[in-house]
Amino acid sequence: MTDLYTTNALRLLQVADNFRDGLSGEFSAVHGISVNEFLLLLHIKRSASNRLSRVDLAKRMHVSASTITRMAAPMEKVGLVGREVDQRDARLIFVVATDAGQEKLSEALATFSKRASYLFSDRWEVDEVDQFASMLGRLIGGTCDTLA
Amino acid sequence: MTDLYTTNALRLLQVADNFRDGLSGEFSAVHGISVNEFLLLLHIKRSASNRLSRVDLAKRMHVSASTITRMAAPMEKVGLVGREVDQRDARLIFVVATDAGQEKLSEALATFSKRASYLFSDRWEVDEVDQFASMLGRLIGGTCDTLA
DNA sequence: GCAATAAGCTTGCATGCGCAAGTGATTTGC
DNA sequence: GCAAATCACTTGCGCATGCAAGCTTATTGC
Numbered sequence: 001m002t003d004l005y006t007t008n009a010l011r012l013l014q015v016a017d018n019f020r021d022g023l024s025g026e027f028s029a030v031h032g033i034s035v036n037e038f039l040l041l042l043h044i045k046r047s048a049s050n051r052l053s054r055v056d057l058a059k060r061m062h063v064s065a066s067t068i069t070r071m072a073a074p075m076e077k078v079g080l081v082g083r084e085v086d087q088r089d090a091r092l093i094f095v096v097a098t099d100a101g102q103e104k105l106s107e108a109l110a111t112f113s114k115r116a117s118y119l120f121s122d123r124w125e126v127d128e129v130d131q132f133a134s135m136l137g138r139l140i141g142g143t144c145d146t147l148a
Numbered sequence: 149m150t151d152l153y154t155t156n157a158l159r160l161l162q163v164a165d166n167f168r169d170g171l172s173g174e175f176s177a178v179h180g181i182s183v184n185e186f187l188l189l190l191h192i193k194r195s196a197s198n199r200l201s202r203v204d205l206a207k208r209m210h211v212s213a214s215t216i217t218r219m220a221a222p223m224e225k226v227g228l229v230g231r232e233v234d235q236r237d238a239r240l241i242f243v244v245a246t247d248a249g250q251e252k253l254s255e256a257l258a259t260f261s262k263r264a265s266y267l268f269s270d271r272w273e274v275d276e277v278d279q280f281a282s283m284l285g286r287l288i289g290g291t292c293d294t295l296a
Numbered sequence: 297g298c299a300a301t302a303a304g305c306t307t308g309c310a311t312g313c314g315c316a317a318g319t320g321a322t323t324t325g326c
Numbered sequence: 327g328c329a330a331a332t333c334a335c336t337t338g339c340g341c342a343t344g345c346a347a348g349c350t351t352a353t354t355g356c
Contacts, residue, residue: 002261004277009167009264010295011284016164017210018288019157036342055304062165064344069306071342091304091351113150116157123286129152135280136159138271140166148150148158184312203334212314217336219312239321239334 023115031108033080036061038112039147040071041080041105044097046147051084051094060147068095080104171263179256181228184209186260187295188219189228189253192245194295199232199242208295216243228252 002010024035031038043060044052054072058065072095075081080101086092097105120129150158172183179186191208192200202220206213220243223229228249234240245253268277 002257003265004281005264005268006257006261008277008281008284009260009267011281011288012160012164013168014295015284015287016160020161021210034342053304054306062169065305066307066345067343089304089352093305109150109154112157113154116153117151119157119287120153123289124283128283129156131279132283133152133156133159135272135276136156136163139163139267140159141271147162148155182312201334202336213335214315214337215313237322237334241335 019115019119023112026111026115027108030111031104033104033108036063036071037075037080038105038108040068040075040095041097041101042109043147044081044095045102045105051096053092053094057095075101167263167267171260174259174263175256178259179252181252181256184211184219185223185228186253186256188216188223188243189245189249190257191295192229192243193250193253199244201240201242205243223249 020035027033027035027038039061040057043057044050047056052060054068055065058068061068072081072083076083079098082096082098084094084096086094120132124132168183175181175183175186187209188205191205192198195204200208202216203213206216209216220229220231224231227246230244230246232242232244234242268280272280
């Protein structure tokens with residue numbers, strides 16, 4: 001049949017898909033944002049100075065720069081994020097979270113954590129969760145700016 | 149900060165994204181198919197009778213029925229899949245893999261396995277891989293038709 | 297200094313996808 | 327038996343996204 005590496009990779013994709021799908025539904029219904037909008041806010045909050053340039057966001061989120069432009073526009077309109085310019089480099093336009101944006105992130109993060117708990121807590125021992133975290137940490141490696 | 153469940157879920161999404169992105173690039177460059185087209189072929193191969201109806205495929209792949217219709221059309225045109233009708237129920241249109249489709253799947257599966265090996269083998273002990281498989285298996289649960 | 301190159305961002309175009317409506321085939325209720 | 331409901335599939339429409347081209351601003355080479 002197929003080796004264990006392959007099986008693991010397939011299951012990894014499947015589990016992530018399932019989780020993301022469920023999350024997407026609850027996010028749009030309860031908070032009115034998409035998973036990617038949530039991740040955008042989260043990346044900003046986890047950044048060093050609470051703001052990120054568009055290309056920086058694009059790299060961290062694994063999307064193109066144009067996607068960031070088109071994601072940020074409606075979020076500005078709704079008041080979740082604002083823009084700041086760099087004094088030194090007029091090319092840079094930072095995305096910052098407004099108070100409303102931070103509030104929205106906080107609510108969405110609660111939903112996220114709730115679903116994460118459902119995923120693990122019922123069927124897992126505490127030390128297994130620890131070990132799983134360490135395994136995932138190694139899989140992420142140093143390849144990208146880590147979110148968690 | 150954030151609890152371990154949340155961290156794990158974030159990392160899970162991140163690892164899956166990374167893997168899928170890399171896979172997508174190599175698939176389109178080397179095999180000329182998308183990840184979803186690969187998964188479609190794989191679902192058919194893993195099915196009981198080497199063929200699946202469109203709604204069946206949609207459920208297993210977590211996409212809408214219209215997506216299957218639109219994915220299958222170009223794959224038929226290129227000769228990777230064919231269609232079979234059910235004698236009993238004229239509504240059903242099964243998707244089957246042609247010889248070329250099975251060949252393509254086989255090549256793509258080799259690429260997939262190679263990348264899966266890269267992901268795990270360098271940094272993992274054998275029994276860790278075992279344990280990871282069991283953990284992912286529990287995360288998938290009985291919620292959906294399993295692919296691996 | 298100034299031309300050439302590069303970086304950050306935006307926009308036009310094409311693609312992939314979900315949702316809702318439509319069509320034809322089958323099952324159900326009575 | 328037949329009308330109504332259900333199911334499998336397709337199609338029109340809108341949204342999200344990547345790629346390539348273009349614009350503006352910085353940097354580099356000389």
